Amino acid sequence: xTGKDEAELSRLLRAAIGGDERAYAxxxxxxxxxxxxxxxxxxxxxxxxxEDVVQETLLAIHVKRHTxxxxxxxxxxxxxxxxxxxxxxxxxxxxxxxxxIDEIAETFAEPETETVSERDINRALDGLxxxxxxxxxxxxxxxxxxxxxxxxxxxxxxxxxxxxHRGLAAIAKRFGRQ
Amino acid sequence: xxxxxxxxxLDADARDKAMPMGKAWWLAVGPAVAIAATVFFATIGPRPxxxxxxxxxxxxxxxxxxxxxxxxxxALIRALSMPGASTRRATAWMIAAPLLVVLAVVLELxxxxxxxxxxxxxxxxxxxxxxxxxxIGIGPLAIFLGMLRYGAxxxxxxxxxxxxxxxxxxxxxxxAAHCFDDSPLFVATWYTIAIAFLTLLGAxxxxxFVRW
Numbered sequence: 001x002t003g004k005d006e007a008e009l010s011r012l013l014r015a016a017i018g019g020d021e022r023a024y025a026x027x028x029x030x031x032x033x034x035x036x037x038x039x040x041x042x043x044x045x046x047x048x049x050x051e052d053v054v055q056e057t058l059l060a061i062h063v064k065r066h067t068x069x070x071x072x073x074x075x076x077x078x079x080x081x082x083x084x085x086x087x088x089x090x091x092x093x094x095x096x097x098x099x100x101i102d103e104i105a106e107t108f109a110e111p112e113t114e115t116v117s118e119r120d121i122n123r124a125l126d127g128l129x130x131x132x133x134x135x136x137x138x139x140x141x142x143x144x145x146x147x148x149x150x151x152x153x154x155x156x157x158x159x160x161x162x163x164x165h166r167g168l169a170a171i172a173k174r175f176g177r178q
Numbered sequence: 179x180x181x182x183x184x185x186x187x188l189d190a191d192a193r194d195k196a197m198p199m200g201k202a203w204w205l206a207v208g209p210a211v212a213i214a215a216t217v218f219f220a221t222i223g224p225r226p227x228x229x230x231x232x233x234x235x236x237x238x239x240x241x242x243x244x245x246x247x248x249x250x251x252x253a254l255i256r257a258l259s260m261p262g263a264s265t266r267r268a269t270a271w272m273i274a275a276p277l278l279v280v281l282a283v284v285l286e287l288x289x290x291x292x293x294x295x296x297x298x299x300x301x302x303x304x305x306x307x308x309x310x311x312x313x314i315g316i317g318p319l320a321i322f323l324g325m326l327r328y329g330a331x332x333x334x335x336x337x338x339x340x341x342x343x344x345x346x347x348x349x350x351x352x353x354a355a356h357c358f359d360d361s362p363l364f365v366a367t368w369y370t371i372a373i374a375f376l377t378l379l380g381a382x383x384x385x386x387f388v389r390w
Contacts, residue, residue, distance in 0.1 A: 016192060081330065125179065141179055
């Protein structure tokens, strides 16, 4: 299972870095499932919402994807980031956990779905400058494309891309600082 | 915001590409060396007898130590800045520089009469050594900490400390060209203290500034 995941995920991420956007969405969905399973297994007592950690991990993977070497395995990279973000989430809540690296190898994907509740990411989104916030929420929450967002807001597609990029980077940074 | 929605936003931002971390590290070396060189030549500069000095073993051995430290720290910090990368081999190589220094010290103790040990250890430059290695190294350290921010070190304090060792190795390489005290006894003592100071500074910097 893990071996197959590894081959498939590294193929998808390589394709994504090569400019294949479908491959990137596919990669992120699979990673979200894997990380959700991993995080849920680690959080036994309450205090930390697993889905917050999943979202933080995805954002970190996105803004730090230049730290993956295309000739290196992708799963250790993904789990190292997930583990870092999980420990960070516990640290913020004044808890400490120990995670054995060996346990990560046993982790495999399960069809787990997310729960809906108030998210850390919404607070981070609310803290963005208005221009970035409207672009990010148009593309994420409203599900509109870059072109549709540009037309709706009356700005160029380039401006949409820049605001999106800066907005996501700012959210990721806010998570790191909390 | 649902995770599904977040993925839409990340996917729409896929086109933006950052420079691969491994390549970025190599590019950071240039400015780091340039800053160290500028500070070095603007302040103390090389010793006037550097040409004849280059024919002596003791003078040249200093560069072997400092370059071994810089090279091994560079390999380790690269690995530490990339999540999930194996650090075992790079960590093992960190023993090289201390081992070389210890070997040289043992040799020196054999060669030099006991009465001169103290004089060789204290030398004539220890205050300059302890102030100029950190002074030359502080700019490169700032660059390396900036690189760690660009990367994703899962152990920021350790990575910051290694940034200090790297900056220390680089700064000591320049300083060694100035210093008249070539005895391994001097190097093992005062260089180590100066580099340890940069290492501590790097660890603090890693704790405070390297968040992601």
